[in-house]
Amino acid sequence: MILVLVETDLDGAAVEVSREAVTFARTLSEAGGGVPIDAVLVGDVSPALGEQLAAYGVRDVHRLGGESFAAFAGSAWASGIETVLAATKSVVVMAAGTERGNEVLAHVAARAGVPMAANVLTFGGLSPFTVTRQVVGGQALEEMRLADRPAVFTVAGHAVEAETAATPGAGNVVEHAPEVAAVDLVARVVSSEEPEPDLSGDLTSAKVVVGAGRGAGSAEGFADLLELTDLLHGSLGVSRVVTSLGWRPHHEQVGQTGSRISPDLYIPCGISGAIQHWAGCSSAKNILAINTDADAPMVTKATYAVIGDLHEVIPAINAEIKRRQG
């Protein structure tokens, strides 16, 4: 049995990355000669959710209910998953590589005394059981062996596309309300509220984003970039190094730990294009990279590029725009 932790959105539907994880699970299922896939989740299971998961090939949907699951606690969720693991005799436990997915599965693995592989991209084979996962922020891959059972791993976002199964599963809902030990309820959410006002709104909805990285050189090195931003009625976005050096505020950060942008045009200036940054800007329709290094990943991935120092190129562009606008 393969057990997949499924996360749901506020409307009670399975989130895309969880559907990707179930899709990924089908590769394992086929390698094992049709091992059934079950889902486990916390929260309400509407008939629509049962049908949705069935379409992805899920046999049983195990729901963890009761007071112990009313507020999030990583150890309580893991305790509940242990109950389902025992009941289903599962040999694989998977989740999407979200903050929650990685956290809960780390609890499951620690309690079971087995390894966990985070952010897996591909499944290598059953004997030996190997997976390949992202390390060094996606700059390198690690082939990893998961010899113990259950094999515990999370699937990196967009490692596969979420696709429904050729043969749907039954999608039967199985209710569980297991006892959770008091010790597993100590580190528990005591309040959940609307997030603080999001200052990155302009950035995420901007049609044009001018990006700046280490190449800006200093906190004072943004004047020309801000002028270009103004001329294009766009927003300024920066790479992580810029915020960690304190040159610009964190809400301007684009990347894995910042905002994800999808403008018509992104103009990354002096940004090499580390994978963490790429994660935040890869949805841009066009990219015009300005960089001194013609081999920088951002340049090779761009639609257009200018090879040069942003402090020479940007003033010239600003002057040309002003000249044409009269």
Place this chain on the structure above:
Amino acid sequence: MAVLVCVKRVVDASSEVLLTEDAQGVDGRYAGFTTSAHEECAVELAVQIAGAEGQSASVMTIGDADAVEQLRAALAVGCTAATHVVADPQTFGPTDVAREIAAVVRDQSPDLVLLGNDAADSGDFQVGIRLAYELGWPVVNGVKKVSVADGVVTASGDGPDGYETYQMTLPAVVTVLEGGVEPRYPTVPGRMKAKKVAIEERSPVAEPAGPQRVRLLLPPPAPSNVQILGKGADAAPAVVDVLEQLGVLGR
């Protein structure tokens, strides 16, 4: 109320990384090394929490001889003691790391242990949680703000449905995501003071079981279709032509 913060010397992933010849590790000679942003924030929180309680924060790492640089960096911004478990971290799996940290915790008896949410190189997302089970302590994961009052730790951060707050009595383990606090910059006196702190060196308490690594690989390069518009300032007219074509000018 004593605070211990754990840091790791990691390759600077903002530039291209290379692998070691045996494909068991990352060769950071050209990319350089750093402390991850999550851990810089964990250090800042440790210093703030300890300061508010009139106590001091200590820092530890598991790493080779060069990892002293990361300990000195934490000492320069306000930690007052440092412990160095001298070992090659690439031969340690998450369970090994958790066991070594637990050994230091048992000797030093901190009330609160802070870690980064995940290591920037190995990206295992589990050391803090394994440490908590090793110690039998509660653990909160992936928070941005942490404070302590009257023996109770309050930790908060973004969850899938909103901003979440946890509260629990000490001792506890908390793992930190960047973004909740601005790490301070070391002052010159801070750096001078950091140089004088005697760092406690230790050997690992057990042979590492190792990571379950078969080997590391580099991802295949993606094909490039980039159109080069020119070099330097001379490219400006071609750039503005593209801006006009894309309709992003004159709005």
